[in-house]
Amino acid sequence: SFLMIRFRGRRPNCSAGVIRSVSVHVKDASAELDMQNLASIQGNEQEIMKWNGWGYSDSRFLFNKKGQAEFTGKRYRLSGLILPSLKDWFEGTFGANLQHRSPATPSLNLSAVAPPHLNQPFVEDLKAAGLSVSHDPEDRVFRAHGHCLHEVFALREGRIGRVPDVVVWPSCHNDVEKIVELACKHNVCLIPYGGGTSVSSALECPREETRSIVSLDTSQMNRILWIDEKNLTAHVEAGIIGQDLERQLNERGYCTGHEPDSMEFSSLGGWVATRASGMKKNIYGNIEDLVVHIKMVTPRGVIEKSCLGPRMSTGPDIHHFILGSEGTLGVVTEVTLKIRPIPEYQKYGSVVFPNFQQGVACLREVARQRCAPASIRLMDNEQFQFGHALKPQVSSIFTSFLDGLKKFYITKFKGFDPHHLCVATLLFEGDRGKVLQHEKQVYDIAAKFGGLAAGEDNGQRGYMLTFVIAYLRDLGMDYYVIGESFETSVPWDRVLDLCRNVKERIVRECKERGVQFPPLSTCRVTQTYDAGACVYFYFAFNYRGLSDPVHIYEQVEHAAREEILANGGSLSHHHGVGKLRKEWMKESVSGVGLGMLKSVKEYVDPQNIFGNGNLL
């Protein structure tokens, strides 16, 4: 049918022809998003996204014939640039070698995809209702995974596990109601799909599911329905992707300010379903602070509040049953969000500290004084060096001379040990006068902890790392290096201990499991709160010589999570639980807590229509 062909693409766009693309960011809010109009790829949807890796097909890291790293494409600030120090860093950190390649299967082998297990009457009813449906293998495979290491690794090897049997694209709230009603009637399993950026195995089809599995792709529900300038709210369909939402609001002079690292690809509904957190939460809040109203379709019917009051005392907040429900209760269809006028001025910054302890002490003080900038992140030494390896080739001798001078000043004159120093990256936002004042306040605090201002450039590069890290993982996987990130939140007094212990645990577990070369085990304090902080870990290693690297990887990550929990860290700050961290739920929220959640699930979805098996 027409529709089936039309929507075969990875993320079909219903507004004819205009592909959501990397946006025009008036304020250049994030370092990586550049200002290109990518109308050129219009009409070529299938090629936009990688099928077995992160992000856009045209953007990837590679080592060119001279052995220099470069980033292809035109979308990002780094695109088209040579990164001269990446190779040395890569080889030195992982003991990897450019001669030893582990390339991915070039294309999806359609015969490896099991034929769909269709519930024919259900499909008929969908079609009769005028909904677009597909059981094309590519569409199904694309929606069968998130971006956990094991998922991407399997795709690269061309291994395909259980995939959804059908994909359906509702285009509005009513469509979703229809689909859910039919799913109940025919007893099929629905798995909501937003941006596909999950890192908790949340999109994996449960192996034990015997019913037909239907992927409910919200990407066509991507309109801003209204903007209320009096109350500064916007009512948006939940399938909208972060960067589109931001771009469209920007065009009207507003923003949400919600910028998770995945915002190029993740969806509003996904943020709600996983309790997402954005980089600039210090100004705008996390998703739970941003939502004013949520509409969700459940097998029991639609759940929503009756008004747009800013706060209510009406028993436990029903939003909190929805936030973090990870697709187990229903589909979020529409959300009313707070919006803000676009800030007048934005400024990056960075501070170098002699060591991680001093840096943490500074962040703690900033949090105590409640003067955190829009974003403040503290990278440890390893991550600082990682960030440094991404420095593009400098064109002028003068710049490189200046770099050398800076380095000399910090390491020799100020006596910072290059193997201990770490850097905090900052992003200020607001009106110009206040930003400058705020900046001074933060730098003054930093100075008390031995921090030296290290320029805007370093700050900006720090943020870039978080946007390209997933692309870098794909590069690593071409050369026997696998890795992943994970996160936690922890009270202030335990931050240092937790960071040290988890990093060391990773190193030790790798060694015990026969990983030949010491892993990259690095962290950053990535958000600050009154009572604690969010800590983000990167962990990667060279797997040459290991027969089952993914299994070893998973064992090490498991051990790292155990270590986090033993050190007073939470199960997750914003990635969610999914199926990956389910085993610790009871321990995390107590038996009674889990029972409460289960009873809600039982009431809302007694047939387990939303059977993705997450969380509980």
Place this chain on the structure above:
Amino acid sequence: ILSYPRHPVLKKRDDFEDVLEERRRSSDLRYALRCYTPTLYKGLVPCKVSVLKSIVLQSDHLQCVIKQVSSESGDSTECVAEEASLILDEMAHRMQLSTVRFFVFTLSKAFKRLFRSVCVNEEGIQRLQQAVQEHPVVLLPSHRSYMDFLMMSYLLYMFDLPLPVIAAGMDFMSMKFIGEMLRMSGAFFIRRSFGGDKLYWAVFSEYVKTMLRKGYAPIEFFLEGTRSRTCKSLTPKTGLLNIVMEPFFKGELFDVSLVPVSISYERVLEESLYARELLGVPKPKESTSGLLKARRVLSEDYGSMHVYFGHPVSVRSLAEGKIKRSQYNLLPRYIPQKPSVDTHEFLNDAAFRLVRIQEENMVLKPWVLIATLLLQNPDGMDLSSLTEQTDWLRHLALAFGAFLDWPDHEACSEVISCSLALHRRLLSVSAGHVQLSVTDAPQVETTPEEAVFQRAVVVLSCASYRNQILHVFLRPALLAVAMQSANSSRKDDIYNCFNFLRNMFSNEFILCPGDSVQDFEEACYLLMKRGVLQVLEHEIVMSASGQSTLAFLCSVLDPFLQGYQVVCRYLCEETNENLTEKEFIPAVRSFCFVSLSSDLQKNALAALLRLKAVRKVKV
């Protein structure tokens, strides 16, 4: 890590190296003044002694307790803080390299006079060198003599390892000059008992933890709490062990390495002192003048000494699956928490296993075998039969995994005569007949009591050597006695009997709680392998050739069985209702004088209390 190999015999142990050899060849002074550059902990936060004190006093933990104490007692916080500061002054060490160097010089001289050799396993030192860099280290030496901690520091200096800070009993501090000297060489002093004193406990535990967390220096303390007067390992104490493990439990340290160290003496310096103490002569108070008087000991030959540094035991691995560290998540970590029941059980178990490691790595000299035989033959033995039986015992001990230091290429008779010569004070040899006796010139007017007392001193001194090998024979001996008293060859019956005995003697010997089945199986295995028993599915049968071994094993335990019987008889026959604890020991002693050390009496009473056969009533 701590589970025993099922085949104790196959245990591999390191070789020894005599460290005095080098000392006998080069200048002690130059040695004491040599450049000392120890390997350091990678996470070391260097700080001075004075800074250390202020860190402790300013710590959240101590501040919290000070406030608590102040609100409970009504004293001002300044006043309580002042008290805390005084406690810390009294406690803290003031390590100084110059003092250490002085000790190194004098100890070099002293050790060379006292010992023929001081043997150390260098592989153990290398392991320690590795461990010291990785994680904070806790040294856990066995404690048989005052020499122990002097020797430990001496050896660590010698091998360029960081000098430990040592938890020492307050009694040393009363030795004027020496107390301060020890303090300056790294000893810190703790009161023997401070049961309910919250503030004292807080200062003490925070002091130790701070040093550990900063990686300041290895912490050294004695699991057994005090010197073992009987040379038998004492039931370990868990207080300090808890303190050094807590930083790991609370996530403040990634790991802590515990290094059990076994120090064994061919002749213990305090040999006869101990025997007298056990017989009720009060321990002489530690004093500098007393020490000077004790110079006499310098003129004697104490044979060789062995120090075995065991494999470092990681607290993290020990606690794996046993301690839920998240139990500390909900309370700020500076607020003191009593260890939970689980934690307590874990600590106890760990302490026992560490002491077992100490025991297993204790070097045994041939004399230990001879003393065992002589004690079993109070009328003495012919030299030839002593030689023959010692040789037999030697093979039995080796089969049971004893760490025996038997000279390689010497005839058995040669080895025996050397041993007899070294310990001539405890025995008499005449016309090829060897007998325990008092060889000091018999005083003209000894009363019969005095004669008995003298004899008891010799017997107890000798027993302290036999005691060193008890851990080797203990499990098979318990089985042997169980078989004898079970009156049945059914495995169940024998096991029940074994279990009863094991239970009764668990204050007397190091028997890990909960290891009953394992111990029973080990005993069966050892005796079966030796051809003494046949262990069938439901039965245990003695082999024809096993009689002598079983008889020997039974008589190993005999003195203890008899001792416990005496205590029981006394309690049944002689006591009225109101026996106070203080009166107990002298009373039992006068009830049956011979060969009953106060140690055994205490243990027996503790066992009876534990088994609820006796009740303690507060008056």
